[in-house]
Amino acid sequence: MLSKKTYTLQEATKKLEHYCAYQERCHQEVRKKLETMHMIPEAIDVIVVHLLQHNFLNEERFAKTFVRGKFNIKRWGRCRLTLELKRKDISKVNINQALAEIDEGEYIEVFNALSEKKAKSIKEVNIYKKRKKFTDYFLYRGWESYLVYEKAHELIS
Template identity: 65%
Template sequence: MDFSRPTYTLEEATRKLEGYCAYQERCHKELVQKLRDMRMIPDAIDQIVVHLIDHNFLNEERFAMSYARGKFNIKKWGRNRITQELKQREISKYNIQKALAQLDTHVYVETLDALAKKRLGTITESNIQKRRKKLADYLLYRGWESHLVYEKISELIK
């Protein structure tokens, strides 16, 4: 038995996780993993998760909206990457769609334009095909939709 990690009562674990959720938005999967790491039993985990949902510490829709907004605004991720990451966190399809719907289409296209131009400025490759490939790989990795990426590349690299 590992005695190096502390054990928690139901009340202590609940208070600790209220703080954990209040600090930043969390998803259910992350929370359950945290409780498992605290060595809580399944019944206690269920009870704590229900408490956090009831008291609005845990809200999957709010998490998805916040996550999508943050990754788009800060990391300049496209819809594909945001969707993939939310799916890994077991967020429902409905909440993923709702989170993506909040991204303004006009701002989305402007962001892709700025990101593509900025990246193109750093590509030193002289071969046009290789330049196109490098730019495409970069934008696709960041989760931008392929039709938008190839349109942008055709526009920027003649």
């Protein structure tokens, strides 16, 4: 028979402090982690409040870090970033603050560089299929449709 590891409130708090110190976390991730540790709802609330009071958990900081990382590394657009943050139950205010940190000039510059690279890499003869592949690629990554369609017609003709 498998026995579940149980944690005292202090052990769980320490474990979650390390969990949050290692990498920025959102409230949802912390709650899920505590649920997998088989903590009761009252203990979860106590630990989350402790983490908030001691600045281990900060939704605004998480949103900004998430946006910066996904934009710089995965090259996601604003639509995808917004969607992913909403999935993590981040408030609209924090989402908007995080997205505001992306410089508009850099955003367009990254999109232009990426789109030119992608247009060259698509090995399709049919112009319509090539445009479809191009637009699907960028729409999936959350770039605004008006930018994508405009660029598709500009680069692929």
